[in-house]
Structure formats: structure tokens, C-alpha cells
Amino acid sequence: MADYKFDTLSLHAGQSPDARFGSRAVPIHQTTSYVFDSTEHAAALFNMEIGGHIYSRLTNPTVAVLEQRLAALDGGVAAIATASGMSALFVTVLALCSAGDHIVSSSQMYGANINLFEHTLKRYGIETTFVPPNNPTAIAEAIRPNTKMVFGEVIGNPGMDILDVPAIAKITNAAGIPLVIDATFNTPWMIKPIELGANVVIHSLTKWIGGHGIALGGAVIDGGNFDWGQNDKFPTLTTPHFGYQGAILWEEFGPAALSIRIRTEGMMNVGPCMSPQNAFYILQGLETLGLRMEKHMSNTKEMLEFLVNHEQISWVKHPSLSDHPDHKAAMRLMPKGQGSIITCGIKGGRNAGRAFIEGVQLASHLANVGDAKTLVIHPGSTTHSHLSADAMASAGLTDDLIRISVGLEDIKDLKDDFKQALRTAGKVASANGGAA
Amino acid sequence: MKIILHNTEIFASTGGRSFDAAGSVVMFIHGSGQSHLGFMLQHRSFANRGWQCITPDMPGHGLSKGTALKTVELMADWYVDFMQAIGVTKVTLVGHSMGGLIGLELASRYPHLVSKAAFISTALAIPVNDALVDLAATKESAAIAAMMDWGHGPSGHIHEHTMPGTSHMQYGSRLMASNAPGSLHAGLAACNKYTNGPTAAAAVTCSTLTIVCGQDRMTPRKTGLALHGALGGELVEIPHSGHMSITEQPLDVNKALQAFF
Numbered sequence: 001m002a003d004y005k006f007d008t009l010s011l012h013a014g015q016s017p018d019a020r021f022g023s024r025a026v027p028i029h030q031t032t033s034y035v036f037d038s039t040e041h042a043a044a045l046f047n048m049e050i051g052g053h054i055y056s057r058l059t060n061p062t063v064a065v066l067e068q069r070l071a072a073l074d075g076g077v078a079a080i081a082t083a084s085g086m087s088a089l090f091v092t093v094l095a096l097c098s099a100g101d102h103i104v105s106s107s108q109m110y111g112a113n114i115n116l117f118e119h120t121l122k123r124y125g126i127e128t129t130f131v132p133p134n135n136p137t138a139i140a141e142a143i144r145p146n147t148k149m150v151f152g153e154v155i156g157n158p159g160m161d162i163l164d165v166p167a168i169a170k171i172t173n174a175a176g177i178p179l180v181i182d183a184t185f186n187t188p189w190m191i192k193p194i195e196l197g198a199n200v201v202i203h204s205l206t207k208w209i210g211g212h213g214i215a216l217g218g219a220v221i222d223g224g225n226f227d228w229g230q231n232d233k234f235p236t237l238t239t240p241h242f243g244y245q246g247a248i249l250w251e252e253f254g255p256a257a258l259s260i261r262i263r264t265e266g267m268m269n270v271g272p273c274m275s276p277q278n279a280f281y282i283l284q285g286l287e288t289l290g291l292r293m294e295k296h297m298s299n300t301k302e303m304l305e306f307l308v309n310h311e312q313i314s315w316v317k318h319p320s321l322s323d324h325p326d327h328k329a330a331m332r333l334m335p336k337g338q339g340s341i342i343t344c345g346i347k348g349g350r351n352a353g354r355a356f357i358e359g360v361q362l363a364s365h366l367a368n369v370g371d372a373k374t375l376v377i378h379p380g381s382t383t384h385s386h387l388s389a390d391a392m393a394s395a396g397l398t399d400d401l402i403r404i405s406v407g408l409e410d411i412k413d414l415k416d417d418f419k420q421a422l423r424t425a426g427k428v429a430s431a432n433g434g435a436a
Numbered sequence: 437m438k439i440i441l442h443n444t445e446i447f448a449s450t451g452g453r454s455f456d457a458a459g460s461v462v463m464f465i466h467g468s469g470q471s472h473l474g475f476m477l478q479h480r481s482f483a484n485r486g487w488q489c490i491t492p493d494m495p496g497h498g499l500s501k502g503t504a505l506k507t508v509e510l511m512a513d514w515y516v517d518f519m520q521a522i523g524v525t526k527v528t529l530v531g532h533s534m535g536g537l538i539g540l541e542l543a544s545r546y547p548h549l550v551s552k553a554a555f556i557s558t559a560l561a562i563p564v565n566d567a568l569v570d571l572a573a574t575k576e577s578a579a580i581a582a583m584m585d586w587g588h589g590p591s592g593h594i595h596e597h598t599m600p601g602t603s604h605m606q607y608g609s610r611l612m613a614s615n616a617p618g619s620l621h622a623g624l625a626a627c628n629k630y631t632n633g634p635t636a637a638a639a640v641t642c643s644t645l646t647i648v649c650g651q652d653r654m655t656p657r658k659t660g661l662a663l664h665g666a667l668g669g670e671l672v673e674i675p676h677s678g679h680m681s682i683t684e685q686p687l688d689v690n691k692a693l694q695a696f697f
Contacts (some may be wrong), residue, residue, distance in 0.1 A: 003581070003585055004593060015594070016591065016596060043484070044484065047452075047480060047481075048480065048599075049451075049483075049484050050477060050481060050598065050686065051477075051597065051598030051599035051600060052598070059600035060600075063600075063601075068595045068600075068601060072594075072603055072606070077602065077610050078599075078603065078607070079601050081601075225613075229499070245452055247452045251449060252449065253473070254498075254611060255473075255610035256602060256607060
């Protein structure tokens with residue numbers, strides 16, 4: 001029997017062709033609820049003594065295929081698909097933290113992640129200390145007795161600072177708290193954080209995993225590799241559940257305790273479930289993830305060469321470049337590729353940057369990443385515009401920063417598109433007196 | 437529940453329900469490198485239907501402390517001591533894999549303690565490849581990976597699971613990795629050393645059920661049928677399951693157990 005590899009699991013994990021009709025594709029179970037065989041069957045499902053489906057807010061057969069496929073690819077014991085990446089993060093925090101608890105988080109990450117920790121969770125009594133992701137000492141020093149998790153993105157958005165997963169995992173392991181990783185920018189094709197010591201992985205499936213910009217989704221991957229009973233920090237998992245006859249999830253479900261808690265609290269009581277239609281769309285993307293990631297990486301490599309040598313570009317940042325501060329860590333952690341996000345500065349300041357953004361024809365100006373199509377944006381005026389000047393600086397954002405999500409187009413066409421847009425930007429810069 | 441047995445803290449699952457030692461007790465006996473979690477979908481089900489379920493983690497396994505026992509015979513004696521410690525006088529026992537060997541010893545040597553015995557994915561003997569035993573001693577993670585590979589049928593290998601969103605293979609790996617170091621090696625070595633199966637089976641007098649799985653590569657179908665031939669009693673075959681039938685095909689296993697109980 002084979003130990004199936006990545007590309008095989010991308011296509012097959014979680015699904016056998018259905019026995020009744022032989023459908024090879026994953027069927028879309030567009031239903032809210034499921035008929036019970038009997039009252040005993042219903043009782044067994046509610047008691048979690050048998051598997052099966054009750055209501056699609058909790059589980060759905062189409063969504064379950066996606067979940068099982070993601071768990072297989074990331075090396076987790078279970079996965080929970082959610083309506084978005086943000087809701088995946090929220091239900092994870094909900095399962096682990098209560099009022100009075102504390103989180104240590106990377107300071108260099110997606111603006112909505114920062115907002116959730118800095119503002120939303122704070123209103124509910126959960127405090128966060130933000131630290132640079134590439135400073136293990138600062139992370140260790142920020143951990144308090146009431147800290148319940150350390151959180152960060154492997155590749156920070158958009159600054160692309162690298163979180164050294166094995167190094168930080170050693171710290172969290174010693175502290176008896178889980179390392180929760182947002183792996184959206186890398187996908188399990190580039191790095192599997194759980195294999196490197198992380199305990200929980202969060203994905204925005206909207207990005208590379210879905211890959212086609214047609215469906216929102218998120219996922220929590222439960223690594224099943226954390227001993228929730230080693231201390232008294234996680235009462236949501238080690239003391240009786242408010243439902244399910246007071247089951248102690250760590251004793252009853254062991255490595256899957258966290259995912260059961262998320263399913264029976266976050267999904268049950270908050271309800272950010274993924275629709276079966278969206279699960280189907282994301283599964284179509286997931287089937288070709290390996291192929292697409294290879295092309296994303298090769299296109300990114302050529303685009304980097306083009307940008308580094310272009311006279312209208314003042315600077316280029318990517319973890320594969322030797323002048324990136326975390327270059328060595330990136331190459332060690334992600335030898336197959338260091339991501340398809342590039343940030344760069346356009347000579348001529350904000351106006352030149354705007355001219356470039358408005359000048360591209362193939363690349364699309366929008367607030368997303370990881371699409372099959374190339375995307376560009378100016379974070380300072382869009383995704384991170386709500387951040388204060390200090391927070392912008394702290395996140396490593398400058399006014400001239402352009403973020404490029406390199407897509408799958410023919411690279412020659414992409415470079416031609418960028419050439420003409422940069423020519424336009426150059427003219428604006430000249431008109432502005434060449435201000436850089 | 438947690439008790440102290442032989443000066444060691446022992447955990448036993450009661451299937452999420454309170455436990456009455458005076459009731460109809462079903463005791464689940466886990467296999468090598470396993471724990472109470474392997475029987476998650478059995479003991480929760482039967483506990484919810486009025487049986488008094490008890491699934492202890494042997495020393496060095498699951499949530500129990502201590503060091504793994506070295507022989508199948510010692511393990512059977514340990515279960516007897518466990519029963520006495522919690523005040524149980526008679527059980528229906530259910531053994532999976534090495535737990536079946538322990539069940540043979542227990543039912544044959546202590547017939548007054550066993551009312552019925554079910555044997556799942558097991559045999560009269562479970563010889564283990566020496567290379568695997570050595571691997572368990574020198575590189576346990578590789579031994580676990582090999583056992584996960586061999587222990588699961590097709591549905592396990594494509595990470596299907598009756599519990600939505602869960603992966604058989606990964607769950608099984610983490611379950612085994614959470615045991616105390618050396619426990620897997622002790623269990624595999626104990627299986628290898630155990631030769632008393634035919635004698636024990638001949639001495640079993642209680643009602644028995646043997647569940648045999650068609651895609652079991654660790655205790656292949658023919659060895660399960662040989663066990664049934666020695667025991668007599670009831671036989672249920674699950675053609676589409678591998679060795680980890682209790683998690684791979686829990687509904688089929690539970691249906692067979694319920695009919696037998």
C-alpha cells in the first residue's frame with residue numbers, strides 16, 4: 001500500500017468515488033441537514049459516538065472531503081473548514097483563550113489579523129503582545145504565565161519577514177503553549193509547519209489553495225501534536241465540556257481534542273461555516289496546487305530578475321534575494337520556493353506608484369493574493385490604510401511599496417505588461433522632478 | 437477515571453459516562469502502541485447504551501504513567517489486578533490486535549472473570565518482523581509510520597474517516613507517538629514472544645466472537661480464521677477493512693459487537 005505523496009493526496013485524499021452513482025468528482029451536497037435513520041441514530045450522532053452529519057453548520061460531506069484533504073496535506077489529525085481565513089483564526093482563539101488570557105503575536109502580518117488581536121479580542125479581555133517574528137528572544141521574553149498561544153505568519157504579509165518555525169516551536173514547547181501558524185502565503189506545498197513543530201495551522205483557502213479567486217474559505221489544521229494535559233492552561237480541553245455529557249475532550253478524543261472543541265463551540269455557537277459550493281470550488285483548486293505552485297515559483301523567479309534589473313525600481317524585497325534579512329531562514333525552511341509575493345518600490349514616490357498600478361493591463365489591481373492571475377496593489381492606500389503611521393512603520397510598510405502577487409500567465413507577457421506600466425510610471429516620476 | 441495501581445497512576449476511559457462496577461461491564465483491551473483512544477468509537481457508543489465501559493491505558497500508554505509491560509502473560513495479569521482495583525468481578529472483554537492475545541490469556545486463565553470475549557483483528561499469534569521490532573527500539577517514528585501504512589486499508593490511506601474532517605493515518609500516528617518512549621517496542625516484542633495462543637484458545641470456555649478483516653495485513657484474514665477455528669463461537673467478516681477496523685469501520689464493528697453482547 002502506498003504512502004501517497006503530495007500530488008496524489010491533492011487529488012484523492014478524503015474521497016472515494018461515491019458508491020451509489022460512481023461520481024468521480026466530489027459531489028456538492030447542497031443541503032442544510034441530514035435525515036436520521038432512527039432516533040437511536042440521531043442520539044448517537046449527537047453523542048459523537050459515531051461519525052456522520054447532523055447539520056451543515058457543523059459538518060457537510062463536501063466540506064468534509066476538503067477538510068480531510070487539507071489534514072492529509074498538512075500532516076494534521078483533523079481540519080475544520082470555515083467561511084474565511086479570518087474566521088479560522090477566530091475560532092481557534094475562541095477554543096484556546098478566555099478573558100484574562102494573553103497572546104504573543106507577530107507584529108509583521110496581515111492588517112486584519114493585527115486588528116483582531118489589537119482591538120477586537122482586547123474588548124473581550126484577551127491581551128496581545130506584538131513582537132517581531134524573526135526575533136526568538138523577544139518572543140520568549142513576551143510569554144507570560146497567562147499566555148495561551150504564540151501566533152505568526154510563516155511569511156509575513158506584506159513585509160515578508162520569516163518566522164523560523166522550528167526555533168519558535170522550541171520556545172513554545174518549553175513554555176507549554178501551542179505555536180499557531182498562519183501558513184496562507186506558503187501552502188503545504190512549500191512548507192508543512194506541523195512537521196517542523198507547530199501545533200495548529202491556519203489557512204486562508206481563498207488564496208493559493210483555492211487559487212482562482214472565486215470562493216472565500218479558511219481552515220484550521222489541528223496538528224494533534226500538543227499535550228493539552230501537560231499543565232492547567234487549557235481548561236476548555238481538559239475540564240468538562242458545557243455539552244456532550246460533560247466530556248473532557250482531551251481524555252475522550254486525545255490528539256483531536258482541539259478540533260472537536262472548535263467544531264462543538266466555534267462552529268456550533270458562532271457558525272462561520274463554509275458552504276458546500278465553496279468547498280467544491282476550493283477542491284478544484286486544491287487538485288492542481290502542486291502544478292500551480294511550481295509555476296508560481298518559476299514565474300516569481302523570472303519576475304524578480306526583471307524587477308531587480310529595472311531602472312524604474314528602487315528596491316525589491318523577496319525572501320529568495322540574498323539581501324533579504326531572513327534570506328537564510330527562508331532558504332532553509334522553504335527550499336522549493338519562497339513564495340510568489342514580491343514587494344518593491346517604484347521610483348517617483350506615491351504618484352509614480354499610482355501610475356504603475358493604473359498602467360498595468362494584464363495584472364489586476366485588487367485586494368487579494370494567490371490568484372492564478374497576477375495581482376498588484378498599493379498596501380499603504382488599501383489593505384493597510386487603517387493602520388496608524390507608527391503601525392505602518394512597525395509593519396515595515398513604506399509609501400512607495402507595491403505588492404505583486406505573481407500569477408501563472410506566460411512570463412514574457414507579464415514582463416511586457418510591467419515594462420509598459422513602468423514606462424508610464426517613469427514619465428510621471430520625471431514630471432515630478434525625478435523625486436525618488 | 438484515574439486510579440493508582442502498582443504505585444502507578446492509571447487512566448481508564450469510561451466512554452464519557454459515569455461508571456458503575458456493579459453493572460454489565462465491557463472492558464476493552466488495546467493493542468500494541470495503542471491506547472483507550474483506539475476504542476473511542478466503541479466505548480462511547482456502548483456507554484451511551486447502558487453498558488458500563490472501561491478502557492484502561494496500560495502502563496506507558498495513553499494517559500497512564502509508568503513503563504510498558506514486557507509479556508502478554510504479564511499484561512493479562514495486570515488487567516486482572518486492574519479489575520480488582522476498580523471492584524469489577526466479571527467482564528465482557530473486547531480485545532483488538534495484541535489486546536486479543538491478552539484476552540486469550542485472560543479468558544483462559546481466569547474464566548470466572550470473563551462472561552464473553554470478542555476478538556477483533558487478532559490471531560493465535562502475532563509474529564512481528566524483527567526489523568520492525570528493532571526499528572521500534574531505534575527509530576520509533578519510522579516504526580509508527582510503517583505500522584500506520586500496514587495497519588490501514590484503502591480508506592485509511594486516502595485519509596477518509598467516518599468522523600468528518602478527521603484523518604485516520606494522522607490520528608493514529610499521533611496517538612501512537614503520544615505513548616511513553618519504548619512502549620511500542622515492548623508491545624511488539626511481547627507479541628513476538630507470545631506462543632501460548634493455541635493452548636489458551638483451547639482453554640477458553642466462554643462465548644466468543646471473532647471479527648476478521650479482509651484487508652488486514654498485520655493479522656491477515658487467514659490468521660483470524662485460524663483463531664476462530666480454535667475458539668469456535670461466532671464469526672463476523674468485514675471484507676473492506678484493514679487492521680484498524682475499530683476506527684476504519686466502526687459501524688460494522690459496533691454492529692457485530694452489539695449483536696454479540
